[in-house]
Amino acid sequence: MNRIITFLTLCFVAIAVTARTADIEVSYNYKHFNRRGSEQNHQMILLANPMYSKFYNPITEYLDSLETTPQGKDVYNQMKMNAFTSGNVKDIPSRIVPMYVFKHKEGDMEVFDGNVASMFRYTEPYETQKWMISDSTKIILGYDCIMAVADYHGRHWTVWFTPDIPIQDGPWKLSGLPGLILEAAEDSGQHHFTATGIISTQKQITTNLGADHYEKTDRISMLKALRKFEDNPEVALGISLGISINVHNRTESDKTFDFLETDYH
Numbered sequence: 001m002n003r004i005i006t007f008l009t010l011c012f013v014a015i016a017v018t019a020r021t022a023d024i025e026v027s028y029n030y031k032h033f034n035r036r037g038s039e040q041n042h043q044m045i046l047l048a049n050p051m052y053s054k055f056y057n058p059i060t061e062y063l064d065s066l067e068t069t070p071q072g073k074d075v076y077n078q079m080k081m082n083a084f085t086s087g088n089v090k091d092i093p094s095r096i097v098p099m100y101v102f103k104h105k106e107g108d109m110e111v112f113d114g115n116v117a118s119m120f121r122y123t124e125p126y127e128t129q130k131w132m133i134s135d136s137t138k139i140i141l142g143y144d145c146i147m148a149v150a151d152y153h154g155r156h157w158t159v160w161f162t163p164d165i166p167i168q169d170g171p172w173k174l175s176g177l178p179g180l181i182l183e184a185a186e187d188s189g190q191h192h193f194t195a196t197g198i199i200s201t202q203k204q205i206t207t208n209l210g211a212d213h214y215e216k217t218d219r220i221s222m223l224k225a226l227r228k229f230e231d232n233p234e235v236a237l238g239i240s241l242g243i244s245i246n247v248h249n250r251t252e253s254d255k256t257f258d259f260l261e262t263d264y265h
Contacts, residue, residue, distance in 0.1 A: 022047035035257040057097040064210025120222040121214035128176025154262030155186040223264035
């Protein structure tokens with residue numbers, strides 16, 4: 001822990017805060033549930049410095065980068081072919097969490113998200129949540145953390161941040177506390193981010209190389225489109241593929257899942 005804090009202190013002095021070079025790399029486990037109630041766990045990465053950050057799924061970034069060149073597309077097609085011929089279709093890499101969140105503390109926030117049928121992108125002004133800091137504390141990854149709560153876009157969030165790492169950032173869109181957010185959970189239990197590792201780094205906070213594959217829209221329109229898919233995925237897939245797919249009978253449990261933001265209804 002001391003090595004990271006010392007490194008960050010040196011970075012703040014030596015590097016202009018506008019540089020798009022990260023000071024830290026944080027790994028998070030993102031636990032959430034699909035529309036049928038099955039638990040999902042995926043790795044997410046936060047690259048951050050005091051001014052810029054990038055939160056993303058590394059598999060999604062890898063696939064997006066492959067599909068930017070003919071050679072990369074050939075590699076991805078070969079991976080799919082090998083999986084089919086070996087009977088291991090589940091081994092095909094996919095954009096299970098097609099999410100990127102780019103924060104610019106003095107500008108806009110750019111978000112990429114979607115599902116197996118559609119991928120979207122939008123920008124919105126960077127904003128921090130209106131946090132209430134409590135007296136509760138706990139230790140995460142060896143760091144002393146303080147609890148804070150806030151309501152944001154339809155959900156009530158409880159987070160734990162550490163002043164020992166003075167970067168005002170965290171997973172997804174969460175930020176604005178006097179320290180790095182290491183854990184975040186919303187009250188329904190459907191979405192939970194937990195830091196699993198922190199290292200110092202000098203990685204570049206690069207853009208999404210596959211951005212052209214994401215349709216430009218706005219936040220509410222994207223969420224409504226994704227909700228329509230979640231409620232009737234077979235119909236949506238059939239339309240996108242130009243085929244007819246039998247629709248199974250929906251149950252109430254199929255519709256209990258909702259997104260990180262619920263203020264689109």
